[in-house]
Each structure stands twice: as C-alpha cells, then as structure tokens.
Ligand code: ATP
C-alpha cells in the first residue's frame with residue numbers, strides 16, 4: 001500500500017474527474033490522465049536506473065511536473081526529496097548531500113528563477129560531462145539531472161520529454177509489479193528552516209495517508225466542506241507538507257481537484273483562480289491570507305464560492321481570523337502541525353466560537369495524542385504553560401542520517417517534542433504560545449512575543465508586527481517590536497501609548513522599528529533568528 005492507492009481507487013470510481021489544475025500553465029489533469037502520466041514517468045525513471053528506495057530530489061515551485069513526479073515516485077516506491085524552491089546553490093548542495101540523492105529534477109528556468117545557473121555553480125563542468133553518469137565531487141551519489149521548462153536540450157542533462165518517452169512496456173511492467181511497503185519512505189521533507197538550518201525528516205506512506213484520512217474525518221465530521229462540487233484553492237508551495245498533504249492528498253482521497261494558481265504565491269493570481277474555478281476551500285499561511293484580504297482586486301472578482309478555509313503553518317492573529325471571516329465571507333479554521341508530524345495534528349472547526357478560532361488551535365485530529373509537559377516531562381494541568389508533545393500514526397520516521405537528533409526529539413515515554421509552548425485551555429482546546437526558542441525573559445518575567453504581536457496588530461494602522469528579545473545587561477532581555485504600518489500617520493510614541501492600554505508595563509516594547517519587510521521563509525514564516533541578528537545592528 002502506498003499513497004498512490006488514493007489515485008488508483010479514485011480512477012476505479014471515475015477516472016474523468018479532475019485532480020489538479022495549474023492555472024498559470026493552463027494545464028489540468030483528470031485522475032485518469034495523472035495515472036497515465038505518473039506511469040510514463042515512473043517507467044522513464046526505471047529506464048534511467050532508478051529503483052525502489054532510491055532518492056530523487058525535486059527542486060522547484062508549483063508546476064505540473066512537480067506533482068507528476070510526486071505521484072510517479074509514490075507509485076514505484078522511489079523516495080522523493082522535496083527541496084525548497086528558493087534554495088541557493090550552497091543550500092542545494094547541502095540538501096542533496098544530506099540525503100544521498102541519486103537524481104535531481106528541476107525546471108531549467110522559471111520566471112526570474114534560474115535553476116540552471118545554480119546547478120552550474122554546483123557542477124561547473126556540467127556541459128562536458130557524461131549525462132548518464134555525472135561526477136559531482138561534493139555529492140558523489142548524484143548521477144543524473146532532468147530539466148523541465150527547458151525547450152532545448154542542455155548538455156549534461158536530460159529533458160522532461162525524454163523522461164516521458166524513455167520507459168518501455170517492460171519498464172512499465174516493472175513499475176506495476178513493484179509492491180510498496182507502507183512503512184517505507186514516501187518523502188524526505190526538509191523543515192521550513194524557520195529556526196535555523198532545515199532538517200531532513202523522513203515521512204512514510206503510512207504517515208502521510210493517515211494524516212490525510214484523519215484530517216478529512218475531522219473536516220467532514222464538522223462541516224460538509226468536501227462535496228461533489230468542491231475544489232481546493234491551494235496557494236501553498238507543493239514542496240511543503242501543508243500543501244501536499246493538507247491540499248493535494250486530501251483532494252486525492254476525496255476525489256476533489258486542487259487548483260494551483262501560480263508557481264509562486266501572489267494574491268492576484270490566487271483571487272483570479274478562485275473566481276474562475278469557483279473554489280470552495282482555501283488553504284494558506286497567515287501571510288497569504290493577509291495579502292488576499294488586503295488586495296483591492298478582490299473587489300472586482302466574485303469569490304463568494306469560498307465557504308471554508310484553513311489557515312496554519314504559523315500563528316494567525318485574532319485580527320486576521322476575524323477579518324478573513326467577515327471580508328472573505330467564509331468560515332476559517334486554524335490548523336496546527338509540523339513537518340515531523342506529517343502536516344496537521346490540531347484543528348479548530350467552522351462553527352466554533354470566535355474565542356476558540358481566534359485563540360486556539362482546537363483539538364487533536366483523530367489518531368493524535370498530545371499533552372503539555374514541564375522540563376521534567378511531568379504532565380501539566382489545564383491552564384499551565386509547557387512544551388507540547390505529540391504521539392500517533394503521523395509521527396515521522398526520523399531525521400535522515402541523524403540518529404542523535406531523532407532520539408533527542410522524543411520524551412522518555414515516546415512522545416515527540418514539538419519545541420512549541422502551549423496551554424490546554426479550560427474548554428480543552430489548545431492554545432499555542434509560541435516557540436520555546438522565541439520566548440523572552442525580561443528581568444525574570446517570561447514574555448510570549450505572540451501576546452504582544454496579537455495586541456499590536458489590533459491597532460488599525462498596523463499591517464504586521466513581530467516581537468523579539470534583545471540582549472540587555474541589566475534585565476537579560478528587552479522587548480523589541482518590528483512593525484509594518486499601513487501608512488506613516490502614526491509614530492512610535494503613538495504605538496507605545498496604545499500598548500499601555502492593553503499590556504502590562506514589563507511587556508511594553510523598549511525598542512520599536514518601522515519596517516517594510518521581514519525575513520521570511522518561502523511560506524511566509526518569520527525567521528526570528530535572522531530578525532535577532534538584525535536587531536543587533538538596529539538596537540546596539
Ligand atoms: P524549522 O524546524 O526548520 O525551524 P519550522 O518548524 O517552521 O522550521 P515546519 O515544520 O514547516 O518548520 O513548521 C512547524 C512549526 O510551525 C510548528 O512547530 C509551529 O511553531 C509553527 N506553527 C504551525 N502551525 C501553527 C499555528 N496554527 N499556530 C502557531 N504556530 C504554528
């Protein structure tokens with residue numbers, strides 16, 4: 001059994017239903033077409049010497065070939081490695097070496113992104129090499145490169161069209177005879193790199209399928225969100241679990257199409273795709289929702305088909321949840337999870353009180369157990385803050401080539417340590433207080449940056465705000481707030497005066513800086529470790 005069974009069983013019911021549409025590429029697939037294409041590509045990979053258990057790295061933004069590769073690998077038991085589309089050459093090298101990749105598949109160029117140039121940095125003599133057996137000193141396992149979005153042959157590489165045609169009937173027969181172990185790796189997924197260097201997490205077919213099934217159960221039990229005419233607007237990068245599991249896999253499981261607006265996120269493309277395809281369900285990070293809500297072109301398009309959304313991947317402020325609900329006319333649920341837990345582990349649901357949706361991530365999805373513990377791994381009572389730990393089918397298989405780190409990430413009783421601070425509220429829902437690494441301690445008082453961020457973003461002139469601790473010789477740390485304003489009609493003094501009305505004295509920012517942009521990952525997550533570096537210069 002593999003995640004590919006979802007495609008196969010959907011095909012048995014009705015293979016002419018749509019599975020995916022890439023709006024910018026004007027390329028859509030029915031389940032039947034995807035099955036055919038994945039078969040061709042899997043056979044082509046067999047022909048080029050890829051066998052079950054081999055690692056194929058795919059590096060790029062949302063394009064049809066990305067998704068086809070995913071299903072082709074799943075079908076034949078090849079381990080697909082998802083590489084962040086924005087990686088530099090140096091990061092690519094780190095990732096490929098880390099996982100012992102045998103093949104790299106990527107666009108040659110797409111828009112302003114020139115993957116070929118980055119590959120050439122890694123392999124300067126690519127053009128002179130035997131494309132059947134590359135020699136890459138820093139990544140000795142890497143033997144072949146396939147380019148898509150590459151109309152003309154590029155020396156040293158294979159073209160996508162060649163891969164499509166390479167597989168013989170015999171190769172396809174080989175693919176069809178492969179039996180995939182559900183506990184084998186489907187996916188090596190790099191974490192977002194929000195807190196530092198990304199970690200390579202191994203996820204099995206079993207992990208992924210369980211997450212998709214549990215999430216569907218949670219959604220269906222609470223709202224008939226997935227129905228005959230549903231379609232999902234998937235704005236997230238496919239390389240991330242939230243997009244593939246929370247969108248594509250749930251879609252495949254329910255025979256509902258995913259609409260991918262554009263290779264990278266832009267709110268205008270998302271809004272247009274939503275109006276064109278009458279999407280009913282929207283998934284994205286808080287940054288994406290902020291952009292969609294604030295984009296004026298929204299008013300020129302009918303997106304009233306939307307009835308449901310999941311925001312997740314980073315904290316959503318209550319102000320954002322309220323705004324999305326009223327202005328987009330939908331019911332927003334909040335999802336919480338992480339790469340190492342195969343996607344989501346907690347979910348609120350539409351129809352919950354505003355208090356629950358704005359201040360919690362709801363309850364664990366079926367099959368997930370969770371508790372909040374203290375430093376001695378003692379379970380805490382409701383209302384007490386500690387580290388969230390989780391257990392269940394969705395727990396990953398470990399970090400690649402890093403047994404030590406894998407072991408350290410578990411409690412003595414086998415729960416996985418999320419690194420996030422949380423509180424179980426009186427009503428049993430879970431509130432995430434932030435990452436334990438981001439908590440700041442000022443003069444002995446613990447301060448949660450999210451509390452200050454949530455308050456400052458209620459100011460009508462504030463678009464976005466992030467709070468960090470800045471070293472202080474007297475108090476240990478001081479509060480610093482980076483704020484993006486809607487216009488420049490407010491001063492730092494106004495912000496402080498506003499904060500005095502809602503925050504205890506010791507939580508007031510000592511430093512404020514107005515800024516136009518923040519260091520963020522490709523999914524729009526704030527990289528506070530970079531903001532802290534910046535603060536050393538801004539507030540010496
Ligand atoms: P890295 O581990 O490389 O630093 P990362 O933790 O951001 O990156 P992901 O696995 O993509 O990588 O993200 C999981 C983290 O995102 C969680 O541990 C949590 O801190 C945060 N997160 C996800 N959903 C939510 C949410 N709804 N509310 C608050 N935080 C969230």
Ligand code: MG
Pocket residue numbers: 191192338
């Ligand atoms: Mg993490």
